[in-house]
Amino acid sequence: MGSGGGAIARRVVLISGLLLMAPSASALAAAVPKIDADAAIVLEASTGQVAYAKRPNQRLAIASTTKLMTALLTLERGGLNDLFTASAYKGEADESKLGLAAGEQMTVADLLRSLLLVSANDGAIDLASGVSGSVSAFVAAMNARAHQLGLRNTNYANPIGLDDPANYSTAADLAKLAIILRRNPLFRKIVDQESIRLQSGKQSRKITNTNDLLGVWPAVNGVKTGHTDAAGYVLVGSATQNGITVVSVVLGDPSKAARDADTLALLHYGLSQFRNVTPVQRGDHLATTKVKYRNEEKIALIASASVHRVVRRGAKVAVSVIGVPEQLQGPLAARTQEATVVISISGRVTARVALLTASAVPAIGIGERTLGFLLKPAPLAVIAVVLIGLVMLVRLIRNRRRRQKASESQLT
Numbered sequence: 001m002g003s004g005g006g007a008i009a010r011r012v013v014l015i016s017g018l019l020l021m022a023p024s025a026s027a028l029a030a031a032v033p034k035i036d037a038d039a040a041i042v043l044e045a046s047t048g049q050v051a052y053a054k055r056p057n058q059r060l061a062i063a064s065t066t067k068l069m070t071a072l073l074t075l076e077r078g079g080l081n082d083l084f085t086a087s088a089y090k091g092e093a094d095e096s097k098l099g100l101a102a103g104e105q106m107t108v109a110d111l112l113r114s115l116l117l118v119s120a121n122d123g124a125i126d127l128a129s130g131v132s133g134s135v136s137a138f139v140a141a142m143n144a145r146a147h148q149l150g151l152r153n154t155n156y157a158n159p160i161g162l163d164d165p166a167n168y169s170t171a172a173d174l175a176k177l178a179i180i181l182r183r184n185p186l187f188r189k190i191v192d193q194e195s196i197r198l199q200s201g202k203q204s205r206k207i208t209n210t211n212d213l214l215g216v217w218p219a220v221n222g223v224k225t226g227h228t229d230a231a232g233y234v235l236v237g238s239a240t241q242n243g244i245t246v247v248s249v250v251l252g253d254p255s256k257a258a259r260d261a262d263t264l265a266l267l268h269y270g271l272s273q274f275r276n277v278t279p280v281q282r283g284d285h286l287a288t289t290k291v292k293y294r295n296e297e298k299i300a301l302i303a304s305a306s307v308h309r310v311v312r313r314g315a316k317v318a319v320s321v322i323g324v325p326e327q328l329q330g331p332l333a334a335r336t337q338e339a340t341v342v343i344s345i346s347g348r349v350t351a352r353v354a355l356l357t358a359s360a361v362p363a364i365g366i367g368e369r370t371l372g373f374l375l376k377p378a379p380l381a382v383i384a385v386v387l388i389g390l391v392m393l394v395r396l397i398r399n400r401r402r403r404q405k406a407s408e409s410q411l412t
Helices: 004-021 025-030 063-077 108-117 121-132 135-148 171-181 185-191 256-272 366-374 377-411
Strands: 039-044 050-054 083-085 105-107 195-198 205-208 220-228 232-241 244-253 274-280 285-291 294-303 307-312 317-322 337-345 348-357
Touching: 039 171, 039 256, 050 171, 050 256, 063 108, 063 121, 063 135, 063 171, 063 185, 063 220, 063 232, 083 108, 083 121, 105 108, 108 121, 108 185, 108 195, 108 205, 121 135, 171 220, 171 232, 171 244, 185 220, 220 256, 232 256, 244 256, 244 274, 256 274, 274 317, 274 337, 285 317, 285 337, 294 337, 307 337, 307 348
Parallel strands: none
Antiparallel strands: 039 050, 039 244, 083 105, 195 205, 220 232, 232 244, 274 307, 285 294, 294 348, 317 337, 337 348
């Protein structure tokens, strides 16, 4: 249970070492990282787009990142204020434990904190028994949930992550599970804390997060460390910067330093590969159409909603408008849908937004309709021809009358 002055001193040394050995952010952004881990991945959380992967589907031992599924089932099925009673869990001497005494009661929320921050094995057992009635029933539920989530290369043998040939997952599956967990606000808050004090139980306990990267770079906000002899050093990480979140996984790193350096490199690289775009803003004037019978009047069509997307750098974002009518006939209320704006990223349609009338289109009376019709180019041309014909006819009649009068005057 990492706490006290010794733990703080070790963290300071580790942070200093990582900062010295890590390339600058710009250098990390420019080059694909070289990863020591047996398997690794980094992807953007909202879209699942992968920025880097190394054997992402290779089944490997995952140590205490097993506890991510333990946490998910607890969040889905347990009451945070419920009190669970500790069993007489002993475990091995070198296991990470909270030190709960048999019969001691602790809230589900505090057990979750101990599970995720210090990887407490006794906390995992208590949660499993409290949620499902027994550890074996909980493990069965873990595997059923993994199947439901489509984690095809994942299997659990215990809720802790102890080495077992039947306890395995992949970098890709762990990243997917972490993204699902990050949708829960309490989970995000817990894994982003460097330390916390547990208030339930027989005594107050201060615990320190085993994820040292939280103190290395402010963008880091999770997720879970792990280590066993079979798994090596494991870390599911996450970082958020400029509204973009990436999730990373390293499995089978040879040392804690390599694990942290690999994760830091992946997170920097992942964040450098994506950008936020807003191709359409609510209220944007994207098209104009005429009002029937009012030749000079036009109505603006505006976007009904904003579209925000995270895209790979270099991806082409295109906006096109379809279905704009040549003219509108009232009465129409303001914000009536009349067309659609389509957003495409690298040729794939990702969103459609309604285009609405910016103002109302009033009803047009019969007199105004007639006038509007007559003022159109084609009717005007007809009228002009008729008027010219009438003028010519009048002149013709007048000329004929003049000739008749002239003939009559000659005869007399």
